[in-house]
Amino acid sequence: MTQEDMQMLLHVAQWIRDQKRHAMRKIRQLAGTEENYLIIARELDRVNGQIIQARSVHAEATLTLLDWLLIVDFYQWKCAYCQEKPFEVMYHPIPLPRGGTTASNCVPACCSCRTRKKKSGLVMMELPRKV
Numbered sequence: 001m002t003q004e005d006m007q008m009l010l011h012v013a014q015w016i017r018d019q020k021r022h023a024m025r026k027i028r029q030l031a032g033t034e035e036n037y038l039i040i041a042r043e044l045d046r047v048n049g050q051i052i053q054a055r056s057v058h059a060e061a062t063l064t065l066l067d068w069l070l071i072v073d074f075y076q077w078k079c080a081y082c083q084e085k086p087f088e089v090m091y092h093p094i095p096l097p098r099g100g101t102t103a104s105n106c107v108p109a110c111c112s113c114r115t116r117k118k119k120s121g122l123v124m125m126e127l128p129r130k131v
Contacts, residue, residue, distance in 0.1 A: 006073055008032050012040050013066040043068060050090055050101045060100030067103040081113035089114055 012030045031037035047068050054061035079085050087108030092099055099105035
């Protein structure tokens with residue numbers, strides 16, 4: 001992912017947040033390339049799915065696409081635990097019912113680390129906190 005592509009993704013995510021709507025035709029235009037559009041669509045679906053799941057268990061659900069893209073970019077689109085494999089899932093270090101789907105409780109993970117994390121409690125690289 002180039003810095004220019006990441007800036008484009010963040011720009012589109014900010015537009016989505018500001019408009020509070022998901023007009024996919026407009027998102028496709030703003031994304032610039034089909035690859036960027038597909039990334040945005042996939043990550044928007046991922047975030048929305050986790051928000052719905054959090055609400056279904058009456059947990060906090062405040063994560064935005066912009067938050068998620070900043071988190072993923074911080075981890076360089078890799079697993080937060082092994083930092084070797086590309087991430088495949090959004091993982092909640094604090095179980096969803098207690099920690100919710102929030103920027104402070106969502107990290108990218110590969111499937112193997114997610115499985116190991118559930119069994120052994122792996123430690124991840126710390127995300128800098130907003131002041």
